[in-house]
Amino acid sequence: MTRAALLCAVLSLLGGCRHWHRPHDAPGLVDVRTPPREIALELVETPGDPGERMVSINPGVSMLSGYRTNPGSGVLDLGAEVSLLRGENERSHNDGDQRLFLPPGFQLPDRGYGVTLGWSAFRLLEVESDDPETEDVDESRSIATTGPVHLRGYAFKNWFGAGAGWTFDPQTGDHGPELVGYAGVVTARTCYTRDDHFEILLGYQMKFPLTFVQSR
Amino acid sequence: MRRFARELVPLLRPPALAALALLAVNDHLLKESALAGVVTGKLSDIAGLFLLPVLATVVTRGLFPKLARQAHVAWCVGTAIAFALLKLDPRVNAFAAHWWGVNTLDPTDLLALPAVALAWIWLRRTKPAAETPRWTTAVRRVAVVAVAGGVCIATPAAPPPPPRPFVAWTITSNAGHEAGCGRARAWVSKSGKTGIGLTLRLENPNDLEPCTIPVPVAALEIAGRAVRASVVETHPPARNAGVVLDPCRMAYVYYAFELDNEASWNRGERDARFLVTLATTAGTATWEIPAEHRTLTPEHHARGGSPPPDSTPRNPCAGGGER
Numbered sequence: 001m002t003r004a005a006l007l008c009a010v011l012s013l014l015g016g017c018r019h020w021h022r023p024h025d026a027p028g029l030v031d032v033r034t035p036p037r038e039i040a041l042e043l044v045e046t047p048g049d050p051g052e053r054m055v056s057i058n059p060g061v062s063m064l065s066g067y068r069t070n071p072g073s074g075v076l077d078l079g080a081e082v083s084l085l086r087g088e089n090e091r092s093h094n095d096g097d098q099r100l101f102l103p104p105g106f107q108l109p110d111r112g113y114g115v116t117l118g119w120s121a122f123r124l125l126e127v128e129s130d131d132p133e134t135e136d137v138d139e140s141r142s143i144a145t146t147g148p149v150h151l152r153g154y155a156f157k158n159w160f161g162a163g164a165g166w167t168f169d170p171q172t173g174d175h176g177p178e179l180v181g182y183a184g185v186v187t188a189r190t191c192y193t194r195d196d197h198f199e200i201l202l203g204y205q206m207k208f209p210l211t212f213v214q215s216r
Numbered sequence: 217m218r219r220f221a222r223e224l225v226p227l228l229r230p231p232a233l234a235a236l237a238l239l240a241v242n243d244h245l246l247k248e249s250a251l252a253g254v255v256t257g258k259l260s261d262i263a264g265l266f267l268l269p270v271l272a273t274v275v276t277r278g279l280f281p282k283l284a285r286q287a288h289v290a291w292c293v294g295t296a297i298a299f300a301l302l303k304l305d306p307r308v309n310a311f312a313a314h315w316w317g318v319n320t321l322d323p324t325d326l327l328a329l330p331a332v333a334l335a336w337i338w339l340r341r342t343k344p345a346a347e348t349p350r351w352t353t354a355v356r357r358v359a360v361v362a363v364a365g366g367v368c369i370a371t372p373a374a375p376p377p378p379p380r381p382f383v384a385w386t387i388t389s390n391a392g393h394e395a396g397c398g399r400a401r402a403w404v405s406k407s408g409k410t411g412i413g414l415t416l417r418l419e420n421p422n423d424l425e426p427c428t429i430p431v432p433v434a435a436l437e438i439a440g441r442a443v444r445a446s447v448v449e450t451h452p453p454a455r456n457a458g459v460v461l462d463p464c465r466m467a468y469v470y471y472a473f474e475l476d477n478e479a480s481w482n483r484g485e486r487d488a489r490f491l492v493t494l495a496t497t498a499g500t501a502t503w504e505i506p507a508e509h510r511t512l513t514p515e516h517h518a519r520g521g522s523p524p525p526d527s528t529p530r531n532p533c534a535g536g537g538e539r
Contacts, residue, residue, distance in 0.1 A: 026383040027481050030408030032472040035449040039415060039468045044384045044512065047408040094380050104314035
C-alpha cells in the first residue's frame with residue numbers, strides 16, 4: 001500500500017502542469033451583417049473572443065490534519081487524488097500573460113465541475129491512551145495506517161469550490177458521506193461514517209492539472 | 217515572534233532602508249515614468265541585489281537560529297548565482313518570466329553584482345538586537361519585513377502580452393482584376409463562426425474621366441457547396457447603374473456570406489474560392505479568388521496601433537500598377 005501511495009504521489013508530481021490547445025470550434029465571434037469598422041483597411045478584423053472550454057485530468061496530493069471522534073484522536077492525513085473536470089472561461093486565456101507564481105503550463109477553467117477519486121494513503125492517528133491506569137496522565141499513542149478512499153463530485157468558481165461524495169475505508173468497511181470545501185489550495189473535509197465516526201480536517205492540496213483547451 | 221523580531225534589526229538600519237526605498241521608488245515610480253531607461257534598470261538591480269540577501273538572511277536567522285552563522289554566506293552566493301543565471305541563460309530567464317515577471321536578459325546587468333558583496337560585508341558586521349523587543353516593536357519589525365518582501369517580489373507591471381492568434385479565412389492570391397473602366401481588389405474583412413465578410417475595392421485609375429462599375433455579384437464555393445453573398449454596404453452608395461467613381465477615386469462593396477463556418481472548420485475544410493462576377497470590357501468575367509482558413513496573428517486591431525503599411529489604400533492614379 002505504501003509503495004502504491006508513493007507511486008501515486010510521484011506520478012502526480014511527474015504529470016506537472018501542462019495544457020494543450022485543441023483546434024476544435026476555433027473561429028471567433030463576428031456579425032457578418034455589419035460592415036467592418038474600417039472598411040478601407042485591407043485587414044481581417046480580429047473576431048470576438050468566444051471564450052473557451054477545458055477538460056482537465058487533475059492529479060494532486062493533499063495534506064490535512066484535524067480531529068475525529070469515537071475514539072477521539074488527532075488525524076494527520078496525507079493523500080493522493082485525481083480529478084476529472086470540465087469547465088469554461090468567459091475569456092480565452094493568453095499563453096503570453098504573466099501570472100505571478102503560477103507554474104508555466106498551469107491552466108484551469110474559471111468555473112466548472114468534476115469528479116474526484118482520492119485515497120488517504122497515509123494516516124497518523126494520535127489516539128488518547130485507553131489504559132485506565134494512565135487515565136490521568138497526558139499520554140497518547142500514534143498509529144500509522146492507511147485511510148479511506150473518497151469519491152465525490154464537486155463544482156467550483158474561480159478559486160472556490162465545494163463537493164459532496166462518499167468515503168469508504170477498505171480496511172474497516174466503514175463508509176459514509178463526506179463534504180469538501182476549497183479556497184485556493186486550502187481544503188476542508190468532513191465526513192461521517194457508521195459507528196459515529198465523525199471527522200473534520202483542514203489543510204492544503206496541490207494539483208498538477210493536465211488540461212485540454214478548446215474554443216467555445 | 218519577539219525572538220524572531222530580534223534578528224530583524226539589520227533590516228531597520230539605514231543602508232537596508234535606503235535600498236528598500238530606492239527599490240520601491242525606482243520600480244514603481246521611475247520605471248513607469250519618462251525617466252525609464254538603462255539607469256533605472258541598473259538602480260533596480262543594485263538595490264535588489266543588496267536588499268534580497270539582507271532580507272533573506274535576517275529571516276533565516278530568525279527562523280533557524282542554528283543556521284545563523286552561515287546564512288549570509290549561503291544567501292549572498294545563492295543570490296549572485298541566481299542573478300547571473302537570470303541575466304545570462306534564456307531558459308532560466310523564460311522560466312522566471314512565467315513565475316515572477318518579465319526580466320531583461322542583459323549581461324551588462326551583471327555590473328550590479330558588487331552590491332551582493334556589499335551586502336555580505338555589511339551582514340558580517342551587523343548583529344541582532346541585544347535585547348528581546350517588546351511586542352509592539354516586534355510587530356513593527358515584522359511589518360517592515362513584510363513590506364520589504366513585497367517590494368522585492370512585486371515587479372513593475374509587465375508589458376501587455378502579444379495578442380492571441382485567431383482563425384480566419386484569408387485570400388491566398390490577390391492580384392486584383394480588371395472591372396471595365398476600373399479595377400477591383402478583394403480581401404476578407406470578417407471571418408468567424410457564423411460567416412465571412414468580403415470587401416471589394418473598386419478603383420478608377422483614370423485621372424480625367426469618371427467610371428461607372430456595376431456592383432459585382434459574389435459567391436463562395438467551399439467543399440462543393442455554393443454560398444451566395446448579400447451586399448450589405450456600398451461606400452459611397454451605388455446608383456442603379458452601379459458605383460460611379462470620379463477620377464482617381466475608390467469605392468468599397470462589403471459582402472456577407474452567412475454560413476456555419478464553425479462546422480466547416482471542424483470538418484477540416486481549409487480551402488475555398490470566392491467567385492466574383494465582374495463587368496469587363498469584353499462582357500462579364502468570373503474572377504476566382506482562392507482562400508484558405510488558417511490561424512492568424514492580429515497585427516493592428518487587437519492592439520489599437522497603427523495599421524500595417526500594406527493595409528492602407530493608395531491613390532489609384534499614383535502608378536505602380538496593381539499590388
